Amino acid sequence: LPDQSFVTLATNDSYVKGALVLGSSLQRYRTTRKLTALITPQVSDLMRRVLEKVFDEVILVNVLDSGDSAHLALMKRPELGVTLTKLHCWELTQFSKCVFMDADTMVLSNIDELFEREELSAAPDPGWPDCFNSGVFVYRPSIETYSQLLQFATEKGSFDGADQGLLNTFFSSWATTDMSKHLPFIYNLSSTSVYSYLPAFKAFGASTKVVHFLGSTKPWNYTYDSRTKSIKGNMDDPKIVHPEFLNMWWDTYIADVLPLLEQHGIVKEITTGVNMLSGLVYTLAFSCGFCREAEVTEAVSHVSVSPVLPTESSEKRKERWEQGQADYMGVDSFDNIKKKLDTYLQ
């Protein structure tokens, strides 16, 4: 069905990794629909080219340059930057129907049946279950709806400062009107929900179709040990909810995404290098005996496989470092990592 598409959004190179895993997982389960990625100017050209290997369409959205009502909305509500970018998905009128999925989701089975649903279908948000979670939703691209959403955003803003608040206020009948627009929770299982009602997860979790890595630590922020096929670090960390889901994300990353990155010369020997480096740092830190595992894990979690980027200003490099995109062979080499580690020591 060429007039229907899954749509996601990546606002930087880290989220591109998420988008690539999401796209690969959709392909792995043989979706018959198109794959579309919206990206912002923060995404590097190299990563954009990798996205084009997985997604049928990669579309640059620059709200600042759009010169239209989205730009005007942004001037009035600068805090809604990413939200307004996400709203652009309603402009994809080459498609009759779409399923939007956040870049921090992945599918565990074919979910093409979602295209039988109507706008706006979404699953409840566990934080406030009369709201839907806007990480997965079915919608119909329409310039008219897009304009209404922009006007609404400009006039009323968003109660949570993001797209979820805006969309819930705009599609406010979701909670009360049409049950067919309530997607089952297994289509947007927040990873943080696993332990909030564990018996329910044990009873129904095996049917999970979409997992959503909510929270500030994303799968790409963890360190993966490809020998043991598991996330490194303290599994008792309450932030590491249900490591099985995290390991599934990394399995897909290693199997389907990493080869693409290597083809584009983004990672090569570096993968091995970083793994060795992480191991070394662990060993050193523990044998010294003067730092706690949690701190090392936190420090090492900043070390992950990332593109080698051209030389750039120290400010920009700091920004990338803080996003977990270090230049491991260059300025962010072992010496510098060690310096950074020192700041974590007791």
Place this chain on the structure above:
Amino acid sequence: LPDQSFVTLATNDSYVKGALVLGSSLQRYRTTRKLTALITPQVSDLMRRVLEKVFDEVILVNVLDSGDSAHLALMKRPELGVTLTKLHCWELTQFSKCVFMDADTMVLSNIDELFEREELSAAPDPGWPDCFNSGVFVYRPSIETYSQLLQFATEKGSFDGADQGLLNTFFSSWATTDMSKHLPFIYNLSSTSVYSYLPAFKAFGASTKVVHFLGSTKPWNYTYDSRTKSIKGNMDDPKIVHPEFLNMWWDTYIADVLPLLEQHGIVKEITTGVNMLSGLVYTLAFSCGFCREAEVTEAVSHVSVSPVLPTESSEKRKERWEQGQADYMGVDSFDNIKKKLDTYLQ
């Protein structure tokens, strides 16, 4: 409407306090429906008499003595004791329709409109929003349904070992069939949800109609300072979610329930005595400087206003003490409290 009733369940004297606050809050907002309390044999005669002042009907349910299919079910599934007691609410066929409310809920407005809903209407559970929370639900008493529920419980048990798992499996179409059976979340706002999606609480929380004190620490486990009209203890304690709701519970307790307890000679000077005692313990503990506030708060939280009970076996007294029902002027006097406190010290 004499053939419709709110129904609750109290399984010991502590939960009777909750039931009394719930019943008083329903009266305060002028419900036109009857109030019914189911109690188990663990409830003392004195507290039962107080319940009869607030509730139109107080009905003793003894699953062990029932000699019917409930007893048989209990023999096969002893872990479902309280669940099977709760199911007895379907036997109240003197009513055409009922709203069941857990004893750890209270209403913040008139909610008689719930009787316009059909069986089984309930609000989503934030832990797994495709399940309803069984703390508030609309149902139709029916011996046939009761028998089916018992048979179901005996054959399949409950995925969470309690009534919520059982009822969700029995009324399994709730999540997918009829939106009118989805009560808005404000009819069963779990106190733990306030901070899980704070912007939503700020946007919609003012309309809260029923608050549900989920979690192991119940309102009656806290210590209330009637001078400052607030809960004692460290408000940064993550367990003390939204103290405003807790204070509302205590306001109702002090204004409407305590006078009833005093009329029945259950508390008199004791209230003052216990408050003084708590203050003294606090002062002593802190001036000694050898214990942390959290521990004292935890210890003192066991001290609350409770009926003076007749002399009883030390085993039974231990049980009551652990349920927070101490005999303050007698065997559980200051000396004994001090001994207990000692066990909390570092």
